[in-house]
Amino acid sequence: MDTVAKCFSPPGESTATAVIATTVVTTIALTSLVRFGLWPHKPQIIPGALTTSVPRLSKEELAKAAYRTDHFPGARDVVTPYGNIRVYEFGPEEGRKVLLIHGISTSCMTLSDIAHSLVEKGCRVLMFDLFGRGYSDAPGDLPYDTRLFVSQILLVLASSPLAWTGNNAFSLIGYSLGGGIAVNFAAIFPDMVASLVLLSPAGLIRPENIGRLSRLIFTSGLVPERLLAWMTKSRLRSPIDNAVSKRRPAPGETLPAIEEKEDFVDVVVQEVVEPSTQQSPTPFELEVVSFVHWSLDHNKGFVPAMMSTIRYAPLMEQQEYWRMLAKRKPGTTAVLIGRDDNLVQREDYEEDALPLIGGKDNVFWRIVPGAHNFPFTHSETALKVIYEFWDME
Numbered sequence: 001m002d003t004v005a006k007c008f009s010p011p012g013e014s015t016a017t018a019v020i021a022t023t024v025v026t027t028i029a030l031t032s033l034v035r036f037g038l039w040p041h042k043p044q045i046i047p048g049a050l051t052t053s054v055p056r057l058s059k060e061e062l063a064k065a066a067y068r069t070d071h072f073p074g075a076r077d078v079v080t081p082y083g084n085i086r087v088y089e090f091g092p093e094e095g096r097k098v099l100l101i102h103g104i105s106t107s108c109m110t111l112s113d114i115a116h117s118l119v120e121k122g123c124r125v126l127m128f129d130l131f132g133r134g135y136s137d138a139p140g141d142l143p144y145d146t147r148l149f150v151s152q153i154l155l156v157l158a159s160s161p162l163a164w165t166g167n168n169a170f171s172l173i174g175y176s177l178g179g180g181i182a183v184n185f186a187a188i189f190p191d192m193v194a195s196l197v198l199l200s201p202a203g204l205i206r207p208e209n210i211g212r213l214s215r216l217i218f219t220s221g222l223v224p225e226r227l228l229a230w231m232t233k234s235r236l237r238s239p240i241d242n243a244v245s246k247r248r249p250a251p252g253e254t255l256p257a258i259e260e261k262e263d264f265v266d267v268v269v270q271e272v273v274e275p276s277t278q279q280s281p282t283p284f285e286l287e288v289v290s291f292v293h294w295s296l297d298h299n300k301g302f303v304p305a306m307m308s309t310i311r312y313a314p315l316m317e318q319q320e321y322w323r324m325l326a327k328r329k330p331g332t333t334a335v336l337i338g339r340d341d342n343l344v345q346r347e348d349y350e351e352d353a354l355p356l357i358g359g360k361d362n363v364f365w366r367i368v369p370g371a372h373n374f375p376f377t378h379s380e381t382a383l384k385v386i387y388e389f390w391d392m393e
Contacts, residue, residue: 045083046138046301053298054135065294066287067109069135072127081161082148083137086129087156091119097162097170099153100127101178103271104309105236106288107134110271111175113379114386121392126164130178132305133269133295144305145312146321150188168194173386175199175375176271176344180314186333186375187324196325196333196338197386199375200344203318204352209345210316225307233296233303266361271343272372286374319356326358333357334389336382338374364389 053079054069055064062068069075073089088108098118108115108127115125131152132138142148157164164170172193174182179201186193223231272288281289295302314321325333335353337346346367357363366385370378387393 027203036313039323042304044141046132046140046304048084048132048135048137048301049124049295049299050077050084050086050135051137051366052300057298063158064178066291067107067134067294069323071109071112072115076159077135078155080152080155081133082139082142082152085131085137085152085156085159086135086232087126087159088128089124089126089160089162091124092122093124093162095119095122095124097124097164098128099157099164099170099172100125101153101172101174101181102127102130103176103178104313104315105271105292105306107291109134109291110288110373110376113376114173114383117379117383121387124162126156126160126170127282128152130305131299132299132309138299138301138305139305140301142308143312144308144324146181146314147150149313150185153181153185166191168333171195171197171390173197173199174201175317176372177313179203180318183318183325184314187321190324190328194332195390196328197389198333198335199382200338200341200372201335202313202315202344203322204349204356205316205344206348207349208366209317216384223229228307229303232307237293237296278330284378319352321358321360322353326356326362328362330358331364333362334386336366336368336374336385338370338372338378339367340371341374343372 021094049070072088072090074088076087076089078085078087086107100108100111100115102110107129115127115272118125129136131144131148136240139148169192172182172186172195174180174197176199179198180203182196182198183201183203186196272285272292309315335349335357337349339346350365354360354363354365368374368381368385370381375382384393
């Protein structure tokens, strides 16, 4: 009967049905291909350079890396459900325990001077590469938010053969993004952190200081992942190079004025090299620049980690956590901000952060020489202030 019915069907009906069906199938197929191409499947873990690139590099190539696998003593790789974490622990076992957290774009190499000085003062130092940075793996399917970073800290603490938990277990120093993470950790575990030191801390960067276009591109979710990854990689490489070149003006030439609005990539640039000063980059700044480039070339998890960090990490609007710091014992929290910091601006933080954490009667508040990257460009000054805060002069 179906055959007979088809014979008596209008001549154009089957053709139209076929065209519609073909169009639907083609559209679904193209949509799937585009979605797969531009919004790829995210793996649970993106292996870091330690297990992917490093084994394939020659000894000569590894020796040229600004941040090598033996950069600090006491290295260990902690296996976790989120991927491996590169951890360093060194210094006298009976010394004051100090946990260091680095910034958004680099490894813990940026805290080298501070770490070694602390050990010379008799401290036990624990530091690690944030997920996707340095030699740590990168979770591929999780947001890089407070929950992830707090979990990473707890995993690092648990990996030590020494006791790093309990009341007043350790002092915590956080730089830039690491400062924002340190604030939130100390707010959640106030009894565990005996002393909190924040160096150019993120967390309360005003959203209006970031250009609207940059916020739209990085946080709206409208830009396809692959396209955003390509844009991020390009933007990470070129602005850093431009910042370095701007640091070498010709005789009599003045540097261009800094734009009023920052870009999210400026968070990275200013952590690596400060473009607003007319002095040439220091050798260590050039090493940091070199390692960011190395990460772009050799660490597949670096760019995805950066993208997710920009979207979800405690960079802005963390008032709830900062307000909880006011409950800490007076004199146990220190905030150091660079006088020339264009990212964590001292006027903004004095207006927004200082009242939240109890004012200068409750916290140790200092403006120090240097820009956003003062912890390694002016490390001696930073250390002097830290030791003053700890009565270790």
